[in-house]
Amino acid sequence: MNESKRILIVDDEPQIARVLRRSLTTHRYEVRVAADGEAALELFNDWHPDLVITDLTMPNMGGLELCRRLRAVSSVPVIILSVKGEERAKVEALDAGADDYVTKPFGIDELLARVRATLRRAPDAAGDKPTVIETGDFRVDLEAHSAFVQQRAVHLTPKEFDLLAFLVQHPGKVLTHRTLLAAVWGGNYVEQTEYLRVFIGQLRKKIEADPASPRYIQTEPWIGYRFHAGE
Numbered sequence: 001m002n003e004s005k006r007i008l009i010v011d012d013e014p015q016i017a018r019v020l021r022r023s024l025t026t027h028r029y030e031v032r033v034a035a036d037g038e039a040a041l042e043l044f045n046d047w048h049p050d051l052v053i054t055d056l057t058m059p060n061m062g063g064l065e066l067c068r069r070l071r072a073v074s075s076v077p078v079i080i081l082s083v084k085g086e087e088r089a090k091v092e093a094l095d096a097g098a099d100d101y102v103t104k105p106f107g108i109d110e111l112l113a114r115v116r117a118t119l120r121r122a123p124d125a126a127g128d129k130p131t132v133i134e135t136g137d138f139r140v141d142l143e144a145h146s147a148f149v150q151q152r153a154v155h156l157t158p159k160e161f162d163l164l165a166f167l168v169q170h171p172g173k174v175l176t177h178r179t180l181l182a183a184v185w186g187g188n189y190v191e192q193t194e195y196l197r198v199f200i201g202q203l204r205k206k207i208e209a210d211p212a213s214p215r216y217i218q219t220e221p222w223i224g225y226r227f228h229a230g231e
Contacts, residue, residue, distance in 0.1 A: 005119060006030045006047065010040040010054035010066065011081070020053065023108045024115070037061025041069060049076065051119055053111075056082035056093065064096045071097035075157045077118045081106070087194050094198040099159045100185075117186045118158070133168050136229025137216075140168050149207045149216075150230075159184065160203050167217065167227040176224040200225060 007029045011017045021031045032047060034040035036058045056063040063080050070076060077099045082089060085103040093101050099118050102111060131143045139148040145161055147154045156164065162184045178190040185195060204211040218226045
């Protein structure tokens, strides 16, 4: 139920903040607003939201620095809003730890869809499928959202966890860019290859002994990736 989901909006433009607050509240989310990153951190520590939606450019502390500060203490999902639509800006935001990037101007229906997708947890974890996957060097608990590599706990952001969860469910198979994007981000993201490139890089840094020479996540040039679980 949306009533239990708290969303923190961070934007120094009052009109945009009002529109977002009204729209999200109408859809039964609990919403609070901060005008910059510093105020957002104070609210975050006191209120513990389930999702942060932040503008990129703000006084005192912008969206990138806010995202980095949040990532130092939390895996809360973060959506960044910006008028900058070029790939470089998106990659920088994803590298800072953002889960999604929405370019202004945007339709409220699109944003709501992205909010739902971002709040959604690991794909295909429900039903009669196992909630704990153990394969090779990996143990992934889909319900607890915990992951272990060679019995070492790995701290992952929500989207990093979703990506690893999908990979461990398909060991040895070549997974195309479109397949991975659709499974982890949804059908509207199948052309967003920069998302996948950034998150694969982040995941490798956390699970590989040598990210430059990956053992577990191997690149299939021009096609996608193949996951090897180890011995």
